[in-house]
Amino acid sequence: MPPELVPADGRFGSGPSLIRPGAVAALAAAAPGYLGTSHRGEGARGVVRRIRTGLASLYGLPDGYEVALGNGGTSVFWDAATFGLIEEKSLHYVCGAFSQRFADLVAAAPHLAEPAIAGAPPGSRPGFVPPGDADAVALIHNETSTGVWIPVARPEKGPLVLVDATSAAGAMEVDPTAFDAYYFSPQKAFGSEGGLWLALLSPAAVERIGRMAARRWTPASLDLAVALEESRRGQTLNTPALATLFLLADQIEWLLAHGGLLWAAERCRTSSAILYEWAERTPRAAPFVADPGHRSPTVVTIDLVGVDAPTVSAVLGANGILDTGGYRTMGGNTLRFGVFPNVDPADVERLTGALDYVIDRL
Numbered sequence: 001m002p003p004e005l006v007p008a009d010g011r012f013g014s015g016p017s018l019i020r021p022g023a024v025a026a027l028a029a030a031a032p033g034y035l036g037t038s039h040r041g042e043g044a045r046g047v048v049r050r051i052r053t054g055l056a057s058l059y060g061l062p063d064g065y066e067v068a069l070g071n072g073g074t075s076v077f078w079d080a081a082t083f084g085l086i087e088e089k090s091l092h093y094v095c096g097a098f099s100q101r102f103a104d105l106v107a108a109a110p111h112l113a114e115p116a117i118a119g120a121p122p123g124s125r126p127g128f129v130p131p132g133d134a135d136a137v138a139l140i141h142n143e144t145s146t147g148v149w150i151p152v153a154r155p156e157k158g159p160l161v162l163v164d165a166t167s168a169a170g171a172m173e174v175d176p177t178a179f180d181a182y183y184f185s186p187q188k189a190f191g192s193e194g195g196l197w198l199a200l201l202s203p204a205a206v207e208r209i210g211r212m213a214a215r216r217w218t219p220a221s222l223d224l225a226v227a228l229e230e231s232r233r234g235q236t237l238n239t240p241a242l243a244t245l246f247l248l249a250d251q252i253e254w255l256l257a258h259g260g261l262l263w264a265a266e267r268c269r270t271s272s273a274i275l276y277e278w279a280e281r282t283p284r285a286a287p288f289v290a291d292p293g294h295r296s297p298t299v300v301t302i303d304l305v306g307v308d309a310p311t312v313s314a315v316l317g318a319n320g321i322l323d324t325g326g327y328r329t330m331g332g333n334t335l336r337f338g339v340f341p342n343v344d345p346a347d348v349e350r351l352t353g354a355l356d357y358v359i360d361r362l
């Protein structure tokens, strides 16, 4: 491929995603006094404090909201939520693999009622369903498997609003009063490593967590009351990856220094628009999500027509443009690009040239 078509940084994965070289350099510089030191020491606890205050400021969290964190990533937070946040019954908005997975976990939990489902086919957005007798509503801010985003809105007073924000947090604006738990892993828009979960919790969520912990036996590693208590002390229940914590704190402060969520969201809208516009003007491509208003600003899924997407992805990969395949279980002939805030829109521009080059030659 002509070198002028190759992006300066070829990482377009939807998670793990591009980690800024500056963050890695800062970690390397801090390493001698930080990596390999106690996670109960002042060094690590100071980083956890930076994460908690940084997220509170990035989101403008109202009084009484808290930032909790623990080991295991979003998948483990789902398990924890089946103990500490869902009292009896939940309603799940399902429109792809990740929202489906949480609903499946809840359906399999013997201590919870069969969940209600508001579903929509992949590539579209579910319509509003009244929560009925659900005590928790599970939303997904951005369905990473398909590239559909859903506004975070509180249906009515009553049920807790639990939002999977794994590929939205750090890249999309949200009103904190509209959610009770806004949870994510840091290896997507926060350009860090996996293995950690974070949750922004409203006073109602904190109250529910306390009540469920008193009432329901919960394995300690999944107990959100324990996680919250540890978080307040700048710790996690068991040993975290110190590198992940460092990269996350660095990224939060980098976002804040550039203008916070507003800036990040605008940058992602710019990058994603470059790809959607490319797909609309390219005869052998089309945005996978039909409704322009539903298209994700962070994860762009593109259908190819008359050209094999896995082959395109493999050729891009051989030229250093990485992780562009469609989501593994969604089928179809698609490419998928993570355009989180760490991705430079100029590189997305170059990427469209690379796509034209490959597609024209197949």
Ligand SMILES: *Cc1c(COP(=O)(O)O)cnc(C)c1O
Pocket: 015, 072, 073, 074, 075, 076, 098, 140, 142, 143, 144, 164, 165, 166, 167, 185, 188, 194, 195
């Ligand atoms: C990546 C992702 C997950 C899974 O995150 P893990 O850290 O691998 O557990 C869950 N939900 C969404 C929306 C995701 O994008």
